[in-house]
Amino acid sequence: MAKPSPDKERQMLGLFLLPGVYLRVLADTVKRLGHDDRRLYEGLSFAPDELQAADSRVFVTDAIIFADRAMAMAGKDGLSFLLARELRVTIHGTLGFAALTSPTVGGALDSVRRYLQLRAPFLSLVMRDTGEHMLVQLRSEFEVPGLYHFLAETVMATLVMLAEQLVDRDSASELGFTLENGKLPGVTARLSCPEPAYYPRFAAQLPVSFEYGAEAEMMVFPVKFMDIRMRLADADASEMARSQCEFELQKALKEQGDIVLAIRNMLQLTPGPLPSLDVMAERFCVSSRTLKRRLADRDTTYREIVESVLKNRAIQLLRYTNQSISEIAYELGYADLSNFSRAFRKWTGKSASEFREDGPDPAPELGP
Incomplete structure (x- = not known):
């Protein structure tokens, strides 16, 4: 088989293109922390203004370089938690809308599980019901040395922050999960890395406790938590959004070549x-x-x-x-x-x- 061109290899290595909006938000967060965000773009094939368009896409391989640089500059500042705050539901496009309008928390997580690769193609979610808990494990499909824990911490923080904002309080209380002071009772996030020095600064602001030194990256929910209604639940709208996600996914698969x-x-x-x-x-x-x-x-x-x-x-x-x-x-x-x-x-x-x-x-x- 003939060796493909460098551009083709680069594209196939990425499998899918990553939405440029994520890199734009990452660069903005790095800049707000007082770092020179221009250094993130050096030698890459896109400029800051190219990430402004809603349909901008970048190769995953370039995104990894970009994120590596961001971590080197601002990782010790708690970049993962600060970035998660900025990744509001609307930034995620149709995937965000599918989750936002899902009838229940379980339905929202299932949408994320199914279509996460449209937004983060090197990550996947695996959900397992133990009878008492729903374990939502985060896995990396590729080797991303130095970035995996940053990505895991960012994704988990994003998911729990969105859950805290979007679950219906009355429904949660009916099922025995009274949400007080911005906390999600009974939910934990576990990571295998040692606790970072910046975590205590963010612990009180997070809706769940992050436990470090665990065996694997996962979120743990009480099984009944999956039945909590979403605040903007709309089954028809959610199904339409999932259909659009499915269309995007199949299109991306075909475009892989x-x-x-x-x-x-x-x-x-x-x-x-x-x-x-x-x-x-x-x-x-x-x-x-x-x-x-x-x-x-x-x-x-x-x-x-x-x-x-x-x-x-x-x-x-x-x-x-x-x-x-x-x-x-x-x-x-x-x-x-x-x-x-x-x-x-x-x-x-x-x-x-x-x-x-x-x-x-x-x-x-x-x-x-």
């Missing part, structure tokens, strides 16, 4: 073990059958793409690291060393130890 390259780039950014076909299909918001069909149209299968990525990754680890073969197998998601050994011999005609002893094969394939 090469589905094989999109999946391959996503897998390359995912640590092992790699996701199943069902998980990948959910990420692309299609059924596993549809994804199989789309790949068959390109004369390949999901398994072939996964094996190509695993082969390339194995070759790179054998070539450039001193990790043992068993460590490499484990890193690639193989619980059994013999399974990895068989796979590697099938890929290269050599055992992993022979490959390491004899010198590397030619450069890894660029794709299936």
